[in-house]
Amino acid sequence: MLLAMSRNREVARVLSELALLTELDEGSPQAFRVRAYDNAARAVDGLATDVEGLSAGELVATKGIGKSTAQKIVEYLESGRIAKLDRLREMFPPEYVELTRIPGLGPKRVATLHEELGIGSVADLRQAIEHQALRGLTGFGPKSEEKMSLAIERLGLSGKERRTPIELALPVAKEIVAALASVDGVEAIEYAGSLRRFRETIGDIDILVAATDHTAVMTGFLDLPIVDEVLGKGETKSSALTHGGMQVDLRVVEPDQYGAALLYFTGSKAHNIRLRQRAIDRGWTLNEYALSEVESEKVVASETEKDIYDALGLTFIEPPLREDTGEIEAAREDTLPDLVHLRDIKGDLHVHTDLSGDGHETLEDMLDAVAARGMGYVAITDHGEDLRINGVSRDQMLAQRNRIAGLAERYHPMRILHGCELNIDRAGGLDYDQEFLMGFDWCVASVHSLFDLDRHEQTERVITAIRNPAVNAIGHLTGRQIGSRPGIELDLDTVIEAAVETGTALEVNCHLRRLDVAPEVARRAVAAGAYLVISTDAHRIGELDQMQWGVLNAQRGWVDKSRVVNTWPADSFLQWATAKRAR
Numbered sequence: 001m002l003l004a005m006s007r008n009r010e011v012a013r014v015l016s017e018l019a020l021l022t023e024l025d026e027g028s029p030q031a032f033r034v035r036a037y038d039n040a041a042r043a044v045d046g047l048a049t050d051v052e053g054l055s056a057g058e059l060v061a062t063k064g065i066g067k068s069t070a071q072k073i074v075e076y077l078e079s080g081r082i083a084k085l086d087r088l089r090e091m092f093p094p095e096y097v098e099l100t101r102i103p104g105l106g107p108k109r110v111a112t113l114h115e116e117l118g119i120g121s122v123a124d125l126r127q128a129i130e131h132q133a134l135r136g137l138t139g140f141g142p143k144s145e146e147k148m149s150l151a152i153e154r155l156g157l158s159g160k161e162r163r164t165p166i167e168l169a170l171p172v173a174k175e176i177v178a179a180l181a182s183v184d185g186v187e188a189i190e191y192a193g194s195l196r197r198f199r200e201t202i203g204d205i206d207i208l209v210a211a212t213d214h215t216a217v218m219t220g221f222l223d224l225p226i227v228d229e230v231l232g233k234g235e236t237k238s239s240a241l242t243h244g245g246m247q248v249d250l251r252v253v254e255p256d257q258y259g260a261a262l263l264y265f266t267g268s269k270a271h272n273i274r275l276r277q278r279a280i281d282r283g284w285t286l287n288e289y290a291l292s293e294v295e296s297e298k299v300v301a302s303e304t305e306k307d308i309y310d311a312l313g314l315t316f317i318e319p320p321l322r323e324d325t326g327e328i329e330a331a332r333e334d335t336l337p338d339l340v341h342l343r344d345i346k347g348d349l350h351v352h353t354d355l356s357g358d359g360h361e362t363l364e365d366m367l368d369a370v371a372a373r374g375m376g377y378v379a380i381t382d383h384g385e386d387l388r389i390n391g392v393s394r395d396q397m398l399a400q401r402n403r404i405a406g407l408a409e410r411y412h413p414m415r416i417l418h419g420c421e422l423n424i425d426r427a428g429g430l431d432y433d434q435e436f437l438m439g440f441d442w443c444v445a446s447v448h449s450l451f452d453l454d455r456h457e458q459t460e461r462v463i464t465a466i467r468n469p470a471v472n473a474i475g476h477l478t479g480r481q482i483g484s485r486p487g488i489e490l491d492l493d494t495v496i497e498a499a500v501e502t503g504t505a506l507e508v509n510c511h512l513r514r515l516d517v518a519p520e521v522a523r524r525a526v527a528a529g530a531y532l533v534i535s536t537d538a539h540r541i542g543e544l545d546q547m548q549w550g551v552l553n554a555q556r557g558w559v560d561k562s563r564v565v566n567t568w569p570a571d572s573f574l575q576w577a578t579a580k581r582a583r
């Protein structure tokens, strides 16, 4: 079973890579082949059976997979490669692909830079900007130089320390973990490091395995199709580069050392140093093998992380908290927050249907999927009419409201709220007139435009929206896209204060590209008395499973579950949500 699932994920990853590189080749994300590969990647990822067992005919019969893509899948399953992908990988190495993360640099403009100036990486681009070498090119003026330069700096794309957005690193780690889990002799496997702590960017992927047969694991790892280049190979540690240019460090340990090793390789380094000091104070040593007595070398604890925290007189500290920002002290005093967990989530309050132009599923299909995930309530929040590409008119909204009313019984006891995702305009105004707005059960208001206004203007527009009695939550507060678009500038204290005063929740958007609000913001907001709502912002069924990522992001922000409104039972939640409108 595990092996079958790992093969689907692997094929989906290969198809996504093919889509990405084809986009660079053809110059547009809308190109027919790009969409075909993207759709096929999703289809394979969502398959209930093993892709390896399907014939070309059965693949074509699957929704989302076309004939030529089916042939590519078969080619891959039979030979372990796709000729076209090999060719594209040659043409577009990872440093080149990274250039397209810079705002305003699509595939065409990157190609121009490459052809005209030989720019093949962010480092090259940075140098060219410094030499003002772009100015002769059509479409590149001093203004765009300045913008790119700022983005490179704010996104941390320059320098030796290249970091990968979590959205790209996580699937790689999950694929490797799934593939190696079925190797003979593997007793436990997990990704560790910054990924387990759920940092938003990842330096390298660390994978830890407990196994009796180290050689089988090492060989299995280095033979994986995702591995492009072996950097080092040893008995207990190997490193490799993936085709996407990510470094993966793999460690194999004895099963009885797993807890100590997991603790060590999860880090952070700063957290480890504090733990080791605590061990020394007690006359012990702590390393990746065990917590042990100094002279006798007698093991005090090593099998699980919890054993080690216990022995050190600390309550268990969840990985997202391990950054030495007060968690050791709080664990000692037993004052850590009662962190929110996925099992606490009772509702999803930001969900799109195909009424939004960018939504993919019908209302009923979306509701079925939310109900199947055990939610007690849900808000359907299609885009307000001001969103130029895909907003919803009043008449359509009212028709949807009727449809939802008609479905209440069918989904009972799950409560369905009729909501809307409103667009905050330049002055903080929203899509419809106030009376119409007040007709919704639940409104999320988000910034979808004008990302470059100054801090004062942004703050004003956001707090104006917060003060609107129809607005229950602010969606993805800063609009950031991790690794590609910096968030808007805001005076956070002012925004948080307005949220607290008015009883407006700040959203933790679960999409891996957003994770917005960021953990630091969540922590500040909660400390100031604000409420949060963790929402998937799902545009398709599979995205409802993103809830787990928003939860981890909130954990990184030390968020106590009592501060998250969608952990509350339906009645208390609804009472709170209607209270703002009644004020």
Ligand code: DGT
Binding pocket: 192, 193, 194, 195, 199, 201, 202, 203, 204, 205, 206, 264, 265, 266, 267, 268, 269, 272, 273
């Ligand atoms: P990254 O890869 O930059 O996103 O961040 P990490 O935290 O994954 O760092 P990495 O990959 O260098 O090391 C993985 C973990 O191993 C790290 O979180 C803690 C542990 N570690 C690495 N080097 C040291 C060290 O010198 N001392 C201690 N105490 N722990 C270390």
Ligand code: CA
Binding pocket: 193, 194, 195, 203, 204, 205, 206
């Ligand atoms: Ca790492």
Ligand code: CA
Binding pocket: 193, 204, 205, 206, 249
């Ligand atoms: Ca590492």
Ligand code: ZN
Binding pocket: 350, 352, 421, 475, 537
């Ligand atoms: Zn949305």
